[in-house]
Amino acid sequence: MDDRDGELRVQRWSALLLVVGMLGLLPYPPIRGAFELAEESLLTARRWLSRGVGSGAPLGDAAALGRPDPRVVELLSRARAALLPPRSAGWQRDGDFGVVPVGRERRPDVLSLVVAGSVPAGEPAFAGRVLIGTTVVDPRTQRPFVRPLLAKGTRLPACAGVPGRREVRFIAVGDGTETMRVAYPDSAQPIREGDLVWALDGPGAPGGALAPGDAAGAVVPFVGGAELGRIARGALPAGSLRDDWRVRPSVDLDELAEVAIRFPPGLPGPGDLDLAPLVVHPTGAAVHDGRRRGAWLGVGRELGVVPGCVVASGPCLEGVVVRAGWRGALVRRVDDPGFRCRALVLVDGRCFPWTLEVEHSEGERLLLHGAPALPGAEGALVVTADAATGSPEGLLLGVLESEEGRWRLHVEPELLEAPRADSEWVVHRPPGPWSDEE
Amino acid sequence: MIVLELVLSFVAGIALAAIEHLLRARFGFAPDCAAVALALLLTGAARPSTGVYALGLLLGFSTSSLDPLGAWLLGGGIAAAVLLPLRDLVFVESPGTQLLFGLLCSGALLAARTLYALFSGAPLLPFPPSELVAPLLAAVAVPILHASMARALREWRRVRERWEARPEGGEAPPED
Numbered sequence: 001m002d003d004r005d006g007e008l009r010v011q012r013w014s015a016l017l018l019v020v021g022m023l024g025l026l027p028y029p030p031i032r033g034a035f036e037l038a039e040e041s042l043l044t045a046r047r048w049l050s051r052g053v054g055s056g057a058p059l060g061d062a063a064a065l066g067r068p069d070p071r072v073v074e075l076l077s078r079a080r081a082a083l084l085p086p087r088s089a090g091w092q093r094d095g096d097f098g099v100v101p102v103g104r105e106r107r108p109d110v111l112s113l114v115v116a117g118s119v120p121a122g123e124p125a126f127a128g129r130v131l132i133g134t135t136v137v138d139p140r141t142q143r144p145f146v147r148p149l150l151a152k153g154t155r156l157p158a159c160a161g162v163p164g165r166r167e168v169r170f171i172a173v174g175d176g177t178e179t180m181r182v183a184y185p186d187s188a189q190p191i192r193e194g195d196l197v198w199a200l201d202g203p204g205a206p207g208g209a210l211a212p213g214d215a216a217g218a219v220v221p222f223v224g225g226a227e228l229g230r231i232a233r234g235a236l237p238a239g240s241l242r243d244d245w246r247v248r249p250s251v252d253l254d255e256l257a258e259v260a261i262r263f264p265p266g267l268p269g270p271g272d273l274d275l276a277p278l279v280v281h282p283t284g285a286a287v288h289d290g291r292r293r294g295a296w297l298g299v300g301r302e303l304g305v306v307p308g309c310v311v312a313s314g315p316c317l318e319g320v321v322v323r324a325g326w327r328g329a330l331v332r333r334v335d336d337p338g339f340r341c342r343a344l345v346l347v348d349g350r351c352f353p354w355t356l357e358v359e360h361s362e363g364e365r366l367l368l369h370g371a372p373a374l375p376g377a378e379g380a381l382v383v384t385a386d387a388a389t390g391s392p393e394g395l396l397l398g399v400l401e402s403e404e405g406r407w408r409l410h411v412e413p414e415l416l417e418a419p420r421a422d423s424e425w426v427v428h429r430p431p432g433p434w435s436d437e438e
Numbered sequence: 439m440i441v442l443e444l445v446l447s448f449v450a451g452i453a454l455a456a457i458e459h460l461l462r463a464r465f466g467f468a469p470d471c472a473a474v475a476l477a478l479l480l481t482g483a484a485r486p487s488t489g490v491y492a493l494g495l496l497l498g499f500s501t502s503s504l505d506p507l508g509a510w511l512l513g514g515g516i517a518a519a520v521l522l523p524l525r526d527l528v529f530v531e532s533p534g535t536q537l538l539f540g541l542l543c544s545g546a547l548l549a550a551r552t553l554y555a556l557f558s559g560a561p562l563l564p565f566p567p568s569e570l571v572a573p574l575l576a577a578v579a580v581p582i583l584h585a586s587m588a589r590a591l592r593e594w595r596r597v598r599e600r601w602e603a604r605p606e607g608g609e610a611p612p613e614d
Contacts, residue, residue, distance in 0.1 A: 012489070013488070013489025013490075013492065013493070013518065014514075014515055014519040014522055015515070015519065016489070016515075017489075017492070017514045017518060018515030018519055019515075020508070020511045020512075020515070021508050021509070021510075021512025021513070021514075021515045021516075021550060022512060024506060024507065024508020024509070024511070024512065024554070025512075025554065035507055035508055038507055039500070039506070039507045042507070043501055045501075046452055046498075046501040046502075049449060049452065289503060289504075289505070290462050290468075290569075290572075291563050291564060291569065292505070292563075294504045322504065332504055336504065337561055337563050337564065338555065338560035338563075357561070358561075360561070
């Protein structure tokens with residue numbers, strides 16, 4: 001009987017491992033959280049067992065290292081200059097405009113935003129002088145998005161014609177199509193095809209999301225004067241006795257890379273994150289499986305290094321922290337197969353958001369999964385996008401190259417070398433109590 | 439006792455992963471040490487503590503890897519679920535069987551990693567012909583290590599028997 005019990009126990013552990021292993025495949029957050037906790041505890045245990053490896057002490061001044069290249073910063077600020085609405089228009093009110101990348105979902109009723117932090121609800125979203133819509137926060141997922149003016153049910157007082165000479169007031173109504181309907185036009189002046197259309201501040205903000213002006217009663221323009229588009233003739237049946245005027249937006253949603261949104265005082269914009277850089281020596285490249293590319297850091301959660309923190313070498317991205325325990329963190333390097341990060345592609349003075357994914361490395365070139373959905377990306381510079389988890393904007397990734405329909409990222413050869421004991425890397429940590437330690 | 443066995447095997451897993459890394463850095467190739475260790479456990483004497491040792495080894499290896507912990511556990515589970523019933527059908531003391539067990543253990547660990555990559559939507563790891571070296575070396579290492587360990591055990595027993603058989607109060611007999 002004892003032998004049989006022992007035999008059963010021997011067989012049972014394989015089933016247990018199988019079940020636990022399969023549980024890890026499930027996409028449920030509590031299960032994922034439990035696995036992450038176990039992985040980080042094991043990392044801490046490992047670090048505790050090998051305390052002699054690497055000091056983990058922060059080194060010197062981080063200010064000079066790991067900062068984006070000033071030329072990249074200049075390129076980014078030039079790309080944003082055209083996107084930010086003019087200060088003279090008065091739409092700024094208090095707070096500041098921040099540039100937020102647009103996601104993949106671009107429908108007349110939803111324009112998704114790629115932003116890690118929070119975005120204020122009810123704020124107008126601009127592309128330069130052009131009003132795109134208003135921000136909304138999904139009550140279920142808490143994800144912010146822009147409800148374009150084209151969304152069904154949107155009403156906005158507008159004016160068409162030549163400013164100061166011939167102005168026709170009407171209500172621009174979104175009906176879920178590619179253009180807005182012109183409703184209740186002032187019949188004193190005629191509307192002509194191609195007329196410029198601009199917004200007026202009415203008793204309610206676009207979509208009724210927010211009252212114009214601030215609570216103190218100061219009169220400030222909310223969206224008044226913002227460009228909406230041009231008048232176009234609608235498609236009415238032949239023989240119709242009246243004109244059906246529509247407003248064709250100045251900016252096509254599919255071509256939109258980023259939008260400018262006002263962030264009220266106290267709510268940091270996407271570019272205002274004050275990350276805490278920390279200079280460290282990588283303690284080795286010891287990662288099992290020769291096909292993977294990783295590195296160890298001798299610092300961890302005790303100094304605020306958490307998964308998602310970006311690791312830079314000079315102005316270039318080295319990798320991203322994937323696991324962090326006590327005095328130890330595991331970094332996934334740029335050339336590791338499956339490496340994924342949010343990036344910005346700089347093309348013709350504009351920057352487009354893109355999620356870059358590496359398939360595998362081919363020497364100095366990294367074969368990428370998928371392709372950037374924008375024209376003329378050949379030779380474009382790819383830099384990191386900012387994230388609240390510890391990613392500054394503008395760290396260099398490489399230059400895009402296309403060959404036989406596949407996209408490759410040409411990176412600096414030094415970036416792919418194994419870390420040496422004297423290499424100085426910078427970990428960008430999210431703001432926290434440790435920010436002022438150095 | 440179980441905790442001690444778990445800690446020991448965890449440390450062994452970390453050490454074996456480090457040895458594999460050193461070998462790869464020195465020679466450019468190395469056997470899949472996780473598969474070797476797992477195959478040695480599965481071809482050894484069936485004991486209730488085998489599962490604890492296997493778990494500790496897999497946990498230790500997972501700390502040296504970018505692969506998720508679940509992939510390691512699933513790999514170990516697949517290997518054990520396939521190979522433990524196979525023990526009743528084959529002669530595990532045979533070098534050929536041990537070689538096959540080493541190869542299958544390496545395959546199981548690879549399959550689990552592939553499954554995790556597929557489920558997470560990540561691209562599959564490239565598998566050039568040079569990558570066959572690790573599983574093949576692992577397969578070859580299992581019977582060699584078994585033979586070496588059996589011989590070492592035999593020698594140890596012989597020395598111990600001679601020591602116990604030494605005359606009362608006298609010195610240990612000289613070894614020949």
